[in-house]
Structures are given as C-alpha cells and as structure tokens.
Amino acid sequence: MTDAAATSSSGAATGLSPEQKEEKAFGFWVYLMTDAVIFALLFATFIVLSRGTAGGPTGKDLFSLPHTFGETMLLLVSSTTFGFATLATIGGDRRAVIGWLVLTALLGLGFVAMEIQEFSGMIALDAGPDRSGFLSAFFTLVGTHGVHVSVGIISILVMIGQLVIKGLTPPVSSRLLRLALFWHFLDIVWIGIFSIVYLPGVL
C-alpha cells in the first residue's frame, strides 16, 4: 500500500472480463433473493393482518377483479416485450432493442397508472392505508411492488439513454440482461400478489 500506488494511473482499462460479467450477474441474482426476502416478509405481514379490518372495508368491498386482470395483462405482456428486447440484445440489433424497451416502459407506465388509479379510488372511499391494519398491509405490499416497477421504468429509460449514446457495448448489454432479470422478477412477485391478495380477497 504505497501511497502513490493506489492512485497512480498508467493506462486505462476498459471492457469487461468474462469473470467480471459472471460475478455481476451472480451478484444481481443474490440481490434479487434479498429483495425476495423483503417481499416474503411483506406477504407474511399481509396474511397476518388481512383479517384486521377493524370494522372497515374488506377486500371484497374494494377489489375489482377486472381491474386487477388489466394490470396483470399489462405486466405480463411487458415481460414478454422485455424478452424480445433481450433477444434483440443477443442478436446485436440496437434499434430493435430500443423499440422493445420503449414498448416495455409504456406497458409498465400503464400498469403504474392503473395502480395509482386503484389506490386513489380506495383513498377517496375512506379506505386509505391509515384505515385498518389490513389496508396498511395491502397498500405497503402492493405499493412496494409498484415502487419497484417505477424504479424499473426509470432504469429502462436510463438504459435507452445508454443505448443511444454508447450503443450496444458489452457493458451496456450486460446491464440490460440484469435489468431483464429484475423486470421478470417483478412479474413473479405480481403473480404472488394476484394469488394471495386479490383472488382470496374477492372470493
């Protein structure tokens, strides 16, 4: 640890070694697992509190299955379009990647818009997150997923920017593959929300 050594720069190094690429992909998988723990605990909290309606509205009063079905379709289709973006990434077709990403972001925005509409409708009915333990858990679980989707949309926009400026370089495509993992992960979480929150809620 000589003092100058840590900062002296005698040449630039660019590019990603295969090992680095693999480490980043694996690290991202581990991150997704930690995120899965967060969702698992929010699910557990929701299940424990789902009967704590405190005399307020229940899932039956509030949830609309057609609305949720619309959200589900938007998200599932967006996962498919991101799949096409991944194929285009592997194929090296930058314009196609950008096109599919734009479509994915729009579908994601549609999902978030529908969720905001649902939330504001419930709050207008005096069924906001401060109404009961059940609603606190509902808003937090579903809202956390929504925040993740929003972060995903911002990330897609950042990646579109990188594609425009840098092109489909190895670091950019490696990032795109990780973002795809994130997006598909959110799909899986949504399936959980649909099956554990909405379906039992309306049945």
Add this chain to the structure above:
Amino acid sequence: MFGRLTIDALPLYSAIAAGGALITVFGTLAVMAVITWLKAWGYLWREWFTSVDHKRIGIMYVTLALIMLLRGFIDAIMMRTQQAIALNSDGYLPPSHFDQIFSSHGTIMIFFMAMPFLTGLINIIVPQQIGARDVAFPYLNSMSLWMTAAGAALVMVSLVIGKFSTAGWTAYPPYSGAEYSPGVGVDYWIWAVLIAGVGSTLTGINFIVTILKKRAPGMFMMRMPLFTWTAFCTALLMAFAFPAITVVGVLLELDRVFGMHFFTNGHGGNLMMFANLLWIWGHPEVYILILPAFGIYSSVVTTFSSKRLFGYTSLVWATAAIAILSFSVWLHHFFTMGSSANVNSAFGIATMIIAVPTGVKVFDWLFTMFRGRIRFHVSMMYLIAFIVTFVIGGVTGVLLALPPADYVMHNSTFLVAHFHNMLIPGALFGYFAAVNLWFPKAFGFKLDDRWGRRSFWCWVIGFYLAFMPLYVLGFMGMPRRMEHYDTAAWQPYLVVAFIGAVFILFGLIFLVVQIAVSVKNHAALRDWTGDPWHGRTLEWLTSSPPAPYNFAVLPKVESLDAFHAMKEEGTAYQRPERYEDIRMPKNSAFGMIVGGLAFVFGFAAVWYIWWLVAACAAAIAITVIIRASGDDTEYVMTAAEVEAIENRRFADMAKAPPPDLRHVPVGVPGAPVPGAVS
C-alpha cells in the same frame, strides 16, 4: 422549511446531556482541527475516503468501530454508575435520559461497533485468505462503508440535536409508536438502523460473490481457511436476515408518520408482528456477530498452537449448521408472547440444538491446542478466556431456552448477563484477538505485547465483575433497565458491577495506550516478512502491509493451510520469470457521496423536512445513475510498476532478523528463511 426542527432541539434539558453534546461537538472540531493542522485533508480524501481498496475500507470500518466502542462504553459506565447509587434516590440521571442511554448503548454496540468491526476484519483479511486481489464489487464496498458511517453519524448527531430513542435497542411497539413516543428519538433509531442496514445487506451480497467466485486456483470450498468459511456464512446471514430489519423499520416508520396500523393496539394492528419480524433478523444477527469471531479463534488457535486445525471438516459443518439453525429459533426471544406450549417447546428445542455444533467447535479448539507448541500471544489469551467464559454463557443460554424457566427470567438482569456473556467473549474478545493477530498485516508493524496483556486482564476481570453479579440479581428478581430501585439487597451487587465497569474502562484505556506505544515503537516492531507469526493461510504470503493488488502472481493452492504447505515445500516466495499487467479499480468518491446524501436524507426524515428528503432521494438516484453508466472504472498497473513494488518487498524481506527457532511450527524442518528462497 425546517419541519419540526426548532431551537428547542438543543439538549439544554439537563447539564449532563448538554455536556455530552459539547464533548461530541468539540471532539469533532478538535479532530478536524488536527487534520487541518497536519494538512492531511487532501491525503485522506485521495488515499482513504475515496479508496475502493478492500484493505483500506476494512481499516476505516474498524476505526469507526473503535470510535463507537468508546461511545457505547461511556453509555455503559454511565448506567452502571447510576444503578450503583440509585437506591432510594434519583441518582444523577433523570429517567428520560437514562432511557436514552440504554437505548443508544445497545443500538451502538450492535449496529455501529460490532457490525463495522467484523465487516472491517472480513474486508481486510478474506480477499487475502482466498488469494484474490480485491472483492467482487469494490465500489459497492465503499458505498456500504459510508452508509454504515452515515447511520453511526445519525446516532451521534442525536446527542446534539434532539433526543435519542427511549424505547430500548429493539424499539418494541406500542411504546415506540407515535402515540407513546411522539418525539424524534425513535425516528433517529429507525433511520440510523435502516441506512446502516442497507449497507450491511450490500456487504453480505458482496462477500457471497467474492468468496464463491474469486478464490485462487485450487482453493476449493473445503480448502478455504475457517475464517473465510465463517465470513461466508456471515455474509449469507447478512444478505438474508438484514432485509427483515429493513422491513420492520420501514413498517414502524409508516405507522409513526402516516398513521398506519401495523403495530398499533387498535385498528387491526398486531404488535407481536413487530417482535416476530425484528427477531427474524435479530437472531441470525447474533450469529452474524459471533461466527466471524469463531473464525478468528480458529485462525488464532492453529497459528499459536503451531498445529493444523483439529477437525476442520467438523468445524465447517458446525458453522453451516449454526447458520441454518439461526433462522429457526427467533421465537425464543419472546416465549412470554404466549404461544401454545407446543410452539414454545419447538423453539426451545431448536435453541438447545444450536448448543451442539457450538460444543463441537469448543472441543475442536481444545484438541487443536492439545500437544501443540503453544505460544501465549495476546490473541491466544483472548481465545482461552473466551472458551472458559463462553461456555458459562452457553449454559445460561440453555437454561433460558427452557420456556418455563424463561418465564421467570424474562426481562431480568439474568438475561442481560446472559447476552453480554455471549457477546463480549463470543464477539468482542474475538475482534480484539483479530486486532492483535492481524494488525501487522494491516499496518506493517506488530502491536505492543505488554500493553496488550494489561488490556486483556482488565477486560477479563472487568467482564466477570460486571456481569456475574447480574446473574445473581436476576435470580433476586431485578428487572433490566431500572433507573432507580428500593431494594437494598441489590445494591452491593450493583456496586461490584460498577467496579467491573471501571476495570473495563482501564481495559479500553490500555488498548488505546497499546496502539499509541506501538505506533511510537513501530520501527522496532516492524514486520519485514509479512509472516510475523508463522501463519498457515494465504494472507501471510503477502507483504505487510500488502501491495494494492495483494498478490503479484495469484497463488496456486494445493491443500488446506496453503501457505504452510508452500513454506514446507520451499515454494512460498518464488518469483515469476516476469510480471504481468494488473487491472485495478480506480478510486471513486461515489461511495462517500451516497453515504453523505444518505445521512442528510436520514436527518431530514427524522425532522420531517420533506423537501430535503425528496432532494436527497433524487440526488442519490442521479449519483447511482451516473455511476451505473460509467464504463471507465479500472486502470492498469503495468508489469514494470508491479516489479518495482515486488523488488522493494523482497529487499525488505532480506532485512528481517532470522526467526526465533523456538517458534518454528511443528513439522517444518528448519526455519523458512524469507528472502533466501528468491
């Protein structure tokens, strides 16, 4: 504009609180003045604050831990003083201040002393033990450090602006809810823990990937040094347990700020959900603190017994078993919740089962010492003190694992004695052993032995005096966290406990003296070889302190105790025919910027300064986006530069005095004379 932050936030409610604030402010100013006087800001910024070198990040972690150890200890001795004199009197601390002190003591010791201490040690040593040049994600590592520092800074700021939580380090609702704790204290606790917790989660991810993916050729999993194994299990626990405290902290804050009903008494909330979620993190956390110390003790015992580790495989399996079981016992922290007898029994039995792999470890360490050529280095003394003391703590733990007994002892000082009995020998003594063992590796010179021993004896005697009386007091029915009491029979024991705290005070002072004396005598204590203790694992192959790249040539591992085998075969210090270019990560201010913004974010959230919260969140997002869009993150260290550093290293080795033959490890014919092999 400033949310609920007004001039009333200054701690003028008591002279002692104001004094604490003044000490904090002037201490900080004094340190800054010294740095300015030494004109060291530029050096610190270039070489340390922006460093992504795992060794420097590790040293900064340990420095943070030692500073917070002082703060946490001041809290402790203040409480001991209060309880020693508060029989039928108010003592010198008002209740609300006393409550802040026990809350901050626990919070600091767990999150801001022990966590950065073990994270720092893992950072310094693990990449070297596995023969790697750095961690998998050096920038993330720097960000984790500064997030932990941001959390610690929030706790320190609560001394000066506003009050800290009075809800204990676990912040159980409903007391910690907005109804009963409307001030900023609990918010300080939540944001400090949340911000540091994100740092710990990221550290966990980083070391899982580092250990699985960056090992040197031939370093199979079952050839990893035991400290690396414990670090690996710790990293798994960090990554998968810390999300739980993130969730529970966020939910509590949602209750407090937005009036939600997760943990409230009414409106469908369930306050026991808090206890469950907290301890789903909290019990693995105990093993996050203790497993690295187990690894350290394994390194210590094999080095200073001059023998290979007894039962390596059983130690690995015991470590893994403890890591898995640690997720299955959380309910024993609240047997009194009133679950059914079957539930309580299941968790009680699971708890007792953990004692089995732990016992296996104790026997393995004992058998490693058996017929070894033992050197009574300071870290070896910590090991022996640990074995004796930790077994006592284990026995009281098995006692508490019996639900009926737990109903009697719950929340008494017996519990306080038990967990200090686990964590002081089981974690802190291990970290001290690590400091004495690996200090030369980090800084290039050994620590003074005599002051190390003095510190050791004060710590051990102080520990027994301070905590054994608390077991007795627990049996006498004294609850924890009493600000004053009227049972005269308790006082003698509390006075003894206070005397123990004074011994520990001297233990700390002598630790500081030890470091100061060592710095003064560093020329005489210089470690020229990089292998001052005849070590057996790869971290002793590097120079002390190591070059930025650790290994000019990645070592080839052919057995357990790889470095020991190399020395036996005379291949340890062979130089390659020619050196090669090495790619290294560039320094970056990214981690520090994110940490700084996270600190302001936390402070603004505590005081409800929402515009600043939004601004900081946006700034963090922009910083991360810029960082994530950068491709030019590495530089090349040319073969010529590497060769120059290595030439210096081998010239240094030639200066080493010949090794003391009495200390040559068993089974090695003659001494491996460093430098002679080149």
